Structures are given as structure tokens and as C-alpha cells.
Amino acid sequence: MPTSPLIGREPLEYLRGLLARLNRPIELAHRQGGAKKAKIKNLETFITGQIVQALGEVVFPRKIESELLALRALFQNDTKVTLPNELNQLIQARRILDRISFSIKDIPKVEKSVELSPASQTARSCSNAREVDPSTSQGHRPLHEVSIRYAKGVGPKRALLLEKLGIRTIEDALWVLPWRYEDRSVISSIFTLVAGERATVSGVVDRTTLRRIPRRNMTLVSVFVRDETGVIEVVFFNQPYLEKTFQSGMRVVLSGLVSVAPGRRAHWQMRSPQFEVVDPEEDGLLHVGRIVPVYHETKGLTSRHLRRMMQGLLEEYHYQFQEILPLSLRQRYQWPTMSEAMRLVHFPEEHIDLNELNGWQTPAHRRLAFEECFVLQVALAIRQMTNQKETPGIAFTPATPLVAQLHKQLPFPLTKAQTRVIHEIQQDMVKPSPMNRLIQGDVGSGKTIVALNAMLIAVGSGYQAALMVPTEILAEQHYLNLQKYVADLGVKMARVSGGLSTKEREKVYEQITSGEVQLIVGTHALLEETVQFAKLGLVVVDEQHKFGVLQRGTLRTKGIHPDVIVMTATPIPRTLAMTVYGDLDVSVIDEMPPGRKPIQTRVFRQSSRSRAYSLIRKQIESGRQAYIVYPLVEESEKTDLEAATQAAARLQKEEFPFYTIGLLHGRMKSEEKAQVMAAFKEGFLQVLVATTVIEVGLDIPNATVMAIEHADRFGLAQLHQLRGRVGRGDHQSFCLLISSARSKAGAMEPDTTEEFSQRKDVKFAPELPLGIQETWAARNTASVTQSAQQRLKAMVNCSDGFAIAEQDLLIRGPGEFLGTRQWGIPEFRVADLVRDSQLLEQARDEAFLLVQQDPHLSLPEHQELKTAMLRRWQKKLELGSIG
Numbered sequence: 001m002p003t004s005p006l007i008g009r010e011p012l013e014y015l016r017g018l019l020a021r022l023n024r025p026i027e028l029a030h031r032q033g034g035a036k037k038a039k040i041k042n043l044e045t046f047i048t049g050q051i052v053q054a055l056g057e058v059v060f061p062r063k064i065e066s067e068l069l070a071l072r073a074l075f076q077n078d079t080k081v082t083l084p085n086e087l088n089q090l091i092q093a094r095r096i097l098d099r100i101s102f103s104i105k106d107i108p109k110v111e112k113s114v115e116l117s118p119a120s121q122t123a124r125s126c127s128n129a130r131e132v133d134p135s136t137s138q139g140h141r142p143l144h145e146v147s148i149r150y151a152k153g154v155g156p157k158r159a160l161l162l163e164k165l166g167i168r169t170i171e172d173a174l175w176v177l178p179w180r181y182e183d184r185s186v187i188s189s190i191f192t193l194v195a196g197e198r199a200t201v202s203g204v205v206d207r208t209t210l211r212r213i214p215r216r217n218m219t220l221v222s223v224f225v226r227d228e229t230g231v232i233e234v235v236f237f238n239q240p241y242l243e244k245t246f247q248s249g250m251r252v253v254l255s256g257l258v259s260v261a262p263g264r265r266a267h268w269q270m271r272s273p274q275f276e277v278v279d280p281e282e283d284g285l286l287h288v289g290r291i292v293p294v295y296h297e298t299k300g301l302t303s304r305h306l307r308r309m310m311q312g313l314l315e316e317y318h319y320q321f322q323e324i325l326p327l328s329l330r331q332r333y334q335w336p337t338m339s340e341a342m343r344l345v346h347f348p349e350e351h352i353d354l355n356e357l358n359g360w361q362t363p364a365h366r367r368l369a370f371e372e373c374f375v376l377q378v379a380l381a382i383r384q385m386t387n388q389k390e391t392p393g394i395a396f397t398p399a400t401p402l403v404a405q406l407h408k409q410l411p412f413p414l415t416k417a418q419t420r421v422i423h424e425i426q427q428d429m430v431k432p433s434p435m436n437r438l439i440q441g442d443v444g445s446g447k448t449i450v451a452l453n454a455m456l457i458a459v460g461s462g463y464q465a466a467l468m469v470p471t472e473i474l475a476e477q478h479y480l481n482l483q484k485y486v487a488d489l490g491v492k493m494a495r496v497s498g499g500l501s502t503k504e505r506e507k508v509y510e511q512i513t514s515g516e517v518q519l520i521v522g523t524h525a526l527l528e529e530t531v532q533f534a535k536l537g538l539v540v541v542d543e544q545h546k547f548g549v550l551q552r553g554t555l556r557t558k559g560i561h562p563d564v565i566v567m568t569a570t571p572i573p574r575t576l577a578m579t580v581y582g583d584l585d586v587s588v589i590d591e592m593p594p595g596r597k598p599i600q601t602r603v604f605r606q607s608s609r610s611r612a613y614s615l616i617r618k619q620i621e622s623g624r625q626a627y628i629v630y631p632l633v634e635e636s637e638k639t640d641l642e643a644a645t646q647a648a649a650r651l652q653k654e655e656f657p658f659y660t661i662g663l664l665h666g667r668m669k670s671e672e673k674a675q676v677m678a679a680f681k682e683g684f685l686q687v688l689v690a691t692t693v694i695e696v697g698l699d700i701p702n703a704t705v706m707a708i709e710h711a712d713r714f715g716l717a718q719l720h721q722l723r724g725r726v727g728r729g730d731h732q733s734f735c736l737l738i739s740s741a742r743s744k745a746g747a748m749e750p751d752t753t754e755e756f757s758q759r760k761d762v763k764f765a766p767e768l769p770l771g772i773q774e775t776w777a778a779r780n781t782a783s784v785t786q787s788a789q790q791r792l793k794a795m796v797n798c799s800d801g802f803a804i805a806e807q808d809l810l811i812r813g814p815g816e817f818l819g820t821r822q823w824g825i826p827e828f829r830v831a832d833l834v835r836d837s838q839l840l841e842q843a844r845d846e847a848f849l850l851v852q853q854d855p856h857l858s859l860p861e862h863q864e865l866k867t868a869m870l871r872r873w874q875k876k877l878e879l880g881s882i883g
Contacts, residue, residue, distance in 0.1 A: 014054070014057070014058050015054075015058075015060065015064070015100070018050060018054050019097060019100060019101060021050055022047060022050060022051075022071075022097060023097055025043055025046065025047075026043075026047075026090060026093050026094060026097070027094070027319070029043065029090055043075070044075040044076070047071065047072070047075045047093075048072050048075050048076060051068050051069075051071060051072040052072070054068065055068060055069075061103075063103055064100055064103055067096050067099055067100050067103075068100070070096055071093060071096045071097070074089060074092055074093055074096070075089075075093070087860065087861075088860030088861075088863065091860075091863060091864070098141055098142065101141060102141060102145075142171075142322075143169065143170040143171040143174070143317060143320055143321075143322075144169050144170075144171040144172075144871070145169065146169055146170045146171075147159070147168065147169060147170075148162055148167055148168060148169055148170060148172065148173050151170060151173070151309065151312065151313055151316075152309075152312040152313075152316065153308060153309060153312055154309065158301065158305075161298055161299075161300050161301040162301065164298045164301075165296060165298055165301070170313060170317055173309065173310070173313055174310070174313055174314075174317075174342055174346075175368075175829045175830065176295065176296075176306075176829070177345050177346070177360075177365075177368075177829075177830060178293030178294055178295050178345070178346065179294065179295065179296055180294045180358050181291050181292065181293055181294065181348065181354060181357040181358055182255075182291070182292045182294060183291050183292075183354050184200045184255040184274070184287075184290060184291070184292050185200070185290050185291055185350050186200060187200055187201065187202050187253070188200060188201055189201070189227060189228070189229040189230075190203065190225075190226075190227050190229050190230035190231065190232050190268060191229030191230045192229070193232070193258045193268050194258060195258055195259055195260050195268075196257070196258065196259070197257075197258055198255070198256065198257050198258070199255070199256075199258050200253065200254065200255040201225070201227065201232060201253070201254050201255075202227065202251070202252070202253045202254075202278075203225040203226050203227035203232070203251070203252065203254075204225065204226055204227070204249060204250065204251050204252075205223060205224070205225055205246045205247060205248055205249065205250045205251075205252060206224040206225065206226045206231065206248065207224050207248060208221065208222070208223050208224070208242075208243050208246045208247075208248070209221070209222045209243075210222075210240060210243045218237065218238060219237070219238055219239070219240045220235060220236070220237060221235070221236040221239060221240060221242045221243050221246075222234070222235055223235075223236070223242070223246045223252075225252060225254065230268070231267075231268075232254075232258075232268040232269065232270060233261050233267060233268070233269045233270075234254060234269070234270050234271075234273060234275070235269060235270070235271050235272070236272055237271075237272060245277070250277060250278075251277075251278040252275055252276065252277050252278060253275065253276050253278060254270055254273045254274070254275050255273055255274045255275070255287075255292075256270040256271070256272070256273025256274060257270065257271070257273075258270060259271065274287050274292070274304070275287070286307055286308065286311060287304060287307060290347075290350065291348045291349075291350060291352065291354065291357065292307070293307060293310075293346055293347065293348075295307070310346045310347075311346075311347070314342060314343055314346065314347075318339045318342070318343070319339070321337075321338040321339045321342060322338065322864050322867075322868065323337065323338055323864060324338070324371055324375065324864050324865050324868045325338075325367075325370075325371055325374065325865070326850070326861050326862060326865065327861060328861075329374075329846060329850075330367075333367075333370070333842075334363070335363065335366075335367040335370065336363060336364055336367055338367075338371075340364070341363075341364040341367045341368055342364075342368075343364075344362065344363075344364035345362070345364045345365055345368065348362070348364075359835075360830070360832075360835065365830065366836075366839060368830040368831075369828075369830045369831035369832070369836050369839055370831075370839050370842070370843055372828050372829065372830055372831040373828075373831050373836065373839060373840045373843035373844070374843040374846060374847055375865070375868055375869050375872060375873070376843075376872075376873060377840075377843050377844045377846075377847030377848070378847040378850065378851060378857075378865065378869050379869050379872075379873035379874075380847070381847050381848045381850075381851040381852075382851055382855070382857075382869075384436075384584075385851060385855055392432065392433070392561060393431070393432055393433040393434035393435070393561045393563065394429075394432070394434075394461075394463065394537050394560075394561070394562065394563065395429075395430055395431060395432040396429040396430060396457050396458060396461040396463070396537070396563075397430075397457070397460065397461045398426045398429060398430055398457055400456065400457055400459075400460025400461060401460065402456040402457075402459060402460040402489050402491065403453060403456050403457060403460065405488075405489050406452065406453065406456055406485060406486075406489065409485065409488065410449070410485075412593065414446070414449070415445075415446060415589075415591045415592070415593060415594075416591060417441075417445070417588070417589045417590050417591035418445075418446050418449065418450055418589060418591075420587075421439060421450050421587040421588075421589055422450055422453050422454075424437070424585075424587050425437060425450070425453070425454045425457075425565070425587070426454075426457065428563065428585070429454065429457055429458075429538075429563055434561045434562065434563055434564065435563035435564060435565070435585075436563075436564050436566075436584045436585065437564070437565050437566070437584060437585045437586070437587060438565075438566045438567075438568070438584045438585070438586045438587070439451070439565060439566070439567045439568075439587050439588075439589065440567075440568055440586065440587070440588045440589070440802075441567070441568075441569060441588065441589030441590075442569065442589075442590075442592065442724070442800065442801035442802070443569045443720070443721060443723075443724025443725075443801065444592060444593070444596065444724055444727065444728055445569075445589040445590075445591065445592055445593075446589060446593060447542075447567050447569065447589060448478065448481065448482075448542075450589065451467065451540045451542070451565060451567060452482060452485060452486075454538060454540070454563075454565055455467065455519055455538055455540065456486075456489070456491070457538075458537040458538035458563070459491055459518040459519060461537065462535065462537075463518075463535050463536065463537025463538065463562075464512070464515065464517070464518050464519070464520065464533050464534060464535055464536050464537060464538075464559075465518065465519050465520070465536075465537065465538040465539075465540065466520045466521075466522070466526060466533070466536060466538070466539055466540065466558075467482075467519075467520070467521045467522070467540045467542060468522060468523070468524075468526050468527075468539070468540070468541050468542065469521070469522070469523060469542045470523065470524075470542075471523065471666075471693060472497045472498065472499050472523055472670050472673065473664075473673055473677065473693060473694070474542070475495060475496075475497050475521055475522055475523050476495070476497075476670075476673075476674055476677070477677075477699065478521050478542070479493065479495040479521045481699070482519070482521065486519060491518055491519055492511075492516060492517045492518055492519070493517060493518075493519045493520070493521065494508045494511055494512060494517040494519075494520050494521075495508070495520075495521050495522060496508055496509075496512075496520060496521070496522030496523070496525045496526050496531060497522055497523045497525050497670065498523065498524075498525050498670075499669070499670025499671070509530055509531060509532075512531060512532065512533055512534070513532045513533070513534060514534060515534030515535060520533075531558070532558070533558050533559060535559070536558050536559030536560075536562050537559060537562050537563065538562055538563045538564075538565070539559070539562050539563070539564045539565070540564075540565045540567065541564070541565070541566050541567065542567045566584065569721065569724065569801070590802070595730060596727060596728075597727065597730075597731075597732050597733065598727075598799055599706075599723055599726060599727040599733045599734065599735050599799060600732070600733070600734050600735070601723065601734075601735040601737065601795050601796050601799070602734065602735070602736055602737065602796070603711075603737045603739060603792050603795075603796060604736060604737065604738050604739070605738075605739060606738065606739070606740055609738055612707055612736045612738055613655050613656075615705065615734060615736065616628075616656075616687070616705050616707060616736075617656070619704050619705050619734070620656075620659055620686045620687070623702075624702060624703070624704040624705065624731060625680065625683070625685070625686055625687070625688070625700065625702050625703045625704070625705075626686070626687050626688070626703065626704070626705035626706070626707065627687075627688050627690060627694065627703060627705065627706045627707065627722075627725060627726070628647070628651065628687060628688070628689050628690075628707045628709065629644075629689075629690055629691065629692065629694065629706070629707070629708045629709065629722055630643060630644040630647055630689070630690075630691060630709050630710070631691070631692070631709070631710055631713050631714065632644065632691070633645060633665045633666070633667055633691055644663065644665055644689050644690060644691050645663065645665070647689055647709070648661055648662075648663040648689040651687065651689060656686070656687055659686040659687060660684065660685050660686055660687075661685065661686070661687045661688075661689055662676045662679060662680055662685040662687070662688045662689065663676070663688075663689050663690070664676045664677070664680075664688055664689070664690040664691075664693060664694065665690060665691040665693055666691060666693045673693075676688070680700065680703075681700055683702065688703075692714075692718065692722070694722070694725060699728055700725070700728070701728045701729030701730075702729060702731075703725065703726050703728075703733075704726055704727075704729070704731050704732065704733040704734065705726060705733065705734050705735075705736065706722055706723055706725055706726045706733075706734070706735045706736070707735075707736040707738060708722055708735070708736065708737055708738065709738050710738070710739070710740050711737035711738055711739050711792060711795075712739045712740060712788035712789075712791070712792060713740075713788075714791075715791070715808070716791045716794055716795070716804060716807060716808040716811065717804070717805065717808055719737070719791065719795050720795070720801055720804045722735075723735040723795070735795070737792055737795060737796075739788070739792060787811060790807075790811050791808075791811065794807040794808075794811075809833070809834060810834060850862075857869075
């Protein structure tokens, strides 16, 4: 009996040979989409015969033996089926072969002399040219699993440099697209060159000289290149090895900025140009003489290196690109194949428009961007379907008398938008599946009453409802406001916040656990383990952007699949809502209560602050009140911003000595903040100096002035939120933006609305959509001051929160707009949520339609899509139930 798991043959080398024999015909058939399968005679007989022979000659580990049997079963009893099924058969076969290749390291190595198979000989000869991935054989591993280290011309040292660019695998590398393109395709004669212009020339090296300048520790290599019309000198600094690179008689192509050689009026020169030596045996040029891609670089890794690497990757791996988009979808949009798209974005053809390339608007760019958006939207569609169909929820009773009683006692009529959103929520709540709805509405649009309507439906159906808000001030405000409406309805409320005493907290927790209180308002304290609900049926999260995804999820787990309403007064542009909230149903309150007057917004420079204070005094004399907001609590040595505490004392003494000023900031104790807010609400305080703690939730109709010091230091959404604290009554209200920003020339901001809105150096877009590329370039190259000017001008010219949000997205971009870590915004490699908004909407429509038709992506043509979708989004979007 042999002690080794062998029957006369060494399994490692035998299996490599077997894989080579099986891979070749399967790869040939798959490469043409299954079309060549019929031309390969007896493919099924060949595959099954090879596997039976192998299993008879060698004992393999059980895992590999099972895979071989699965491959044999795939080709047994084959019938003449349609092309899509044949293609799926080949895809499954390649996957089995890939898994076997990946598991090859599990086979014990037996040291004995054996004759190497052709595949093994090829692998061994290749190892002399470059480092070989030890886990790779002739089978094809997915490109996201193949380390870039083993690509041709990379190796361990360059792999570390590539990692700085986020490149770890072959797939990573191919999806790092050029950030711009240069047209070096037009070859100019040397005689026609113009100083100060970039040009590309082709010629023959005449001679090369090397000079050393010891006092400057510098070397200069001068290469003189001649064509039929003249000579140009090419100078390279501190690259002495180039003296041997440029040999006399060699043909080269150069591309760079043309200048006049010092002291030689009729002598042209190029300094450190891009160049390429023309090899007569090669088909084309890579770095010059064409439209050339330019990549982001890092120290030790230039665009030149990356171009050569990309060329090698495309040549070696082009046949392994996965076609994730279904064929019908590619045909409908006339997208190129993945292989063709990758080739064209890295090495575009001459006829492609340079502006389209630099705007990433070519069909190849758009195909890649669409794929990214599409895969995400498929994941979101499946998550929405899973939540609706597979997760049991609560079917509430909407006809509770509590809702009718609420509407009777409201001192104002609901707007049409409020009524519409209430109806949408009621339709969700009666369904036996969990509701996930986002309510967007501008400041003052009446979201709270809409949420209260939903909470009373839950309470009237025998459940508890919880409202989570970001600050204690807002929790107190909501508690007092809601208490006015529900006190007469027999609904018992409780407030949970960090400011409660131990005794108060224990009593409230006991009431929540027993079910004695039905409506609970709280801050992050609701997330504590000690807060246990008796029967939580509805979760409402106000000012959603203040909470992270995990915080919302924690509160939701305190009930059994409760309904969820997410509210925000920071409107989110549609493109971002489709990515961050793609699986939520969205309701928009796009109508303000009648009688509200538009808030007048004005900009003042620091030297004109007295004019702003004069306006505040006039409002106070008319019986109104004012907010003055500062970005800091106390002065800091590291900044020139005036702090709220010092400002309150100064304003009381110098500017408003005959009025009473209050101070409010986040470091105050809960009791102190409550006392200040009560005093301001009752009119005992005429001016409230505060930090951004008042950003959300406060509703004081008599406050008509919001003055914001150092307004240029605030974000656009935050400025709009602060402005929303006024204009809540019948009186004309004002927002005064006092700016400390200077223009590039050093001038202060203008001090009138008219002058500021007419500034031509402030790039502002009053209409959407804009010329995306120009706006994008302006946003990326603008200084901080220019960005501040854009924000202030947006505030002056626009009062609609949704338009403000679009402006903010254009100015800052999606990453800064949301805060990636908190919001969980998807990271795209090609797609851009500003530039590709229309593409994103198309991808969403197509994705939801596809999931409706094939909910589990079980059709053969959707297998690659399903694999890619799960790999990219399964963990991030918790898609475990569909894996």
C-alpha cells in the first residue's frame, strides 16, 4: 500500500497539465461569447474524458476531486441548447477551473524528477522574466484577486508605489483612468515651430552632448534633433543616463513647450519634453505622436511608467474582463464591450474629440460610469425588495381617532404638500412590511406635524413611537411643541436626554419599558442599552445628516422591524439621494405655509458691521428680536474669530447697552440652556448671542434678524439652516452675513447685496444644470476665499433649500457635501455624481426594472452581475440574505 496519495503520478504537475488541456478549448469558446462552441468538435466528450482519465490515474485532495466531478457533470448529457445557456455553461466551467487553480497550493509537493507539462514549462520560463504569482496557474483568477505585484514590469518595489495611488490588484490598476489627455498626434516641422506653444516634432538624432556644472551640482544633456526643415535642441536636467539613450541616427518623437535657445535667436529648444524612440519594428507610439493619457503620479512613478504598465495589462488581461452589463442593456445604449471601453479610455483613438475625453464624456467613459452606477442601484433595488417582501413588518391601523382629533385642534391648515406626504406615509404604514421613507423639506415647511401624524397612527394602533434628534435643545423644543398637541389626546410623552438626573432617568426608563409612555423624544441617549421599549413600532430620525447609519440601525433594533421615517431640513440633491438613500422611498414637502415673507439676505464686510447693527436696533425698536451667531464659544489663539462669550459682553457694553442680551452655547448645562431659551421665547431677551447650537429646531416667530459673524467660515447648508431660524412669523425677516473673507487682490467683500451679486469674479450658477466641466474645474482650482464668495453669493441669490443644496454640491463636490465616513456615500472610480447625474438616473431606472423582472438575479445572463454586485456591496449594504 502506498503511503503517499499518489497512484504512479505526481499530482501537482499532472493537474497543471490537465488544467492547460481543459482551459484552451473552453477559453476559445468563451472568448467569442459561446459562438465558437459548436465549432469545437466533441467538446463535451473531450472534457469528460480528460476528467475521468485524471481521476483514474491520480488521487487528488477531496476538494479538487469534487470540483473536477462538478466540471464533468456540467458537460454530461449535453443537449443542443440556446446560445445564452451555452455561454452560461462556459462561464460556470471557467469558474470551476479558476477555483481549482486557486486551490492548487493545497496539493502536496513530491520531490521527484518528472517530465514537465507544456503549461508548466511555459510558467517556468516566464518566471525568469518576471515574478510569478505563486497561487496562479494556467487557470484564470478574477482580476480583483490578482496582485499588481505580479504584472509585467511591476514587482515588489513598484507595487508599493502603486499602492499610494490605491492600486493593489490588476482590476484596481485598470480602473485608474487618466485624469486628462494631451493631443500629441499632430507632427509639426521644426521650421514652423512657435515659441511659447506646445508642439510635437519627429526627427533624427544628430548628436548628443553632456555638460556638468559643478557649482550648481547639475548635469545637462543636450540632444540635437534634425528633420528636413531644421534643428531643435532638447535639454534634459540631471539625467546623465540619457546621453546613452539618444544615439546618433536614431529616430525620435518629441512633445513639449517650444522656446528660443538662450543666445541663439534662430535656434529652437525644448526643455525636458516627453519623448519616444521610434522602433521600426513596432506598430505605434505610446508617449507621443498620438492622444496621450496623463495619470496622477506619485514620487518614483510617472505617467510614462503608468502608460507602459497599462499597455501591458491591456495586452495580457483583455480577454479576462468580465461583462457585467447584460447584453440587452449594452445593445440598447450601444455601449462598447468592457475590453473595448478599457482600451479606449487608456489609449484613445485619434478621431475621438479631446474635449469629450477631458470631460470623461466619451462612450467608453460613460459605459464605465454607467456600470458603476448600475451595480450599486441593483444592490439598492434588491435591498429594498428584500426589506419589503422578506422582512415581516407591522400593519398599522390608519383610522385611529387620534389623527382626526389632532387635525381638529391644529391652529393652521395643512399645505397640499403636507397632505400629500401624510397620505404617502399612511399607505406605507398599512402594509405588513417595514416602511423606510425619507422626508425632505426646507426649514419651516412643516415636517414635524407630518411626523406627529405618523407617530399618532402608531400610538393609536397600540405601539410606541420614538423621535430621535441631534441636540438637547432640539429635544426640549420638540418635546414642548408636541406636548401642546398630544396633551389633550391622552397620549403620554417622555423625554430622554443626557441632561436628566439619575432619578429622573430611571423613572423615564421604567415608563418606557412598561409601555406607560407611548411617545418618546430623545437625543443619542435613546441608543443606550438601558433604554428598552415595550412595543416600539415607529422610529423617526430628525435632522438625519447629524446621525450615522449605525446609530439609526441601533435604534431600529430596539423594536421588531419598526417603520422608519428619516427627516432632513438639509435637502439632498436628487443624485445623492439616489445613492445614499437609494433603497428608501422619498417624500418631498416642497411648499411653505402661506403668509411667509421671503427672508432678505445681505452681505456686509467687517468694516461695515455698524450698518448691520443699526438694522438690528431698528428691528428691536419695533418689538422684534435678533440672533447673532458666532462660530466659536471662546477665543482661541489659533484663530482670529471672535468668540461668542467675549462677543456677548462686548455687544452688551458697546452696541446694545439698553437691551438685554442672552448667551447660548453647547457647553452650558441643560438647565441653563432651557432657562435662556425660555427667556428668549417669552421676550425677556431682545438679542440672543449663540453658536451653531441653534442651527436646527428653534421656532421663535418674533425673531426677525439672523446676523452671522464670520459667515465665510460656515458651510452653505449650515448658513441656510441658520437663516431658517427667522422668517417663521408674519413680519419681514433679515439674514445679515458679516464676512471676513478677502478677494485675491486683498479687497474686502462688498457691503451691499446689489454690488455683491454683480461681482464677476464670483463664479455662481443661478440655473441648473450648468456647464459641468467648467464648474468642476473652477471648484477644484478655486481658493478657499473664492469658495466662500460662491457660498455667500448663493445665499444672496437663492432662498430655496433644494437649489441651495445643488449649489453646495457643485461648490464642494459629493464627498465634502455629505462627509463620506458619516453618510456612507459610495466611492466611485469613474462615475461622478455631479457630472453624471443623468447617467445615474438611467442606471437606477434600468436596475429597478431588471430586479423587478429577475428579483434574485437567477438568469444565466445575470450571473456575472450578481457576482460583482455581491462582491462590491454585500457587506456595505447588508445584502447577506440574497447571497
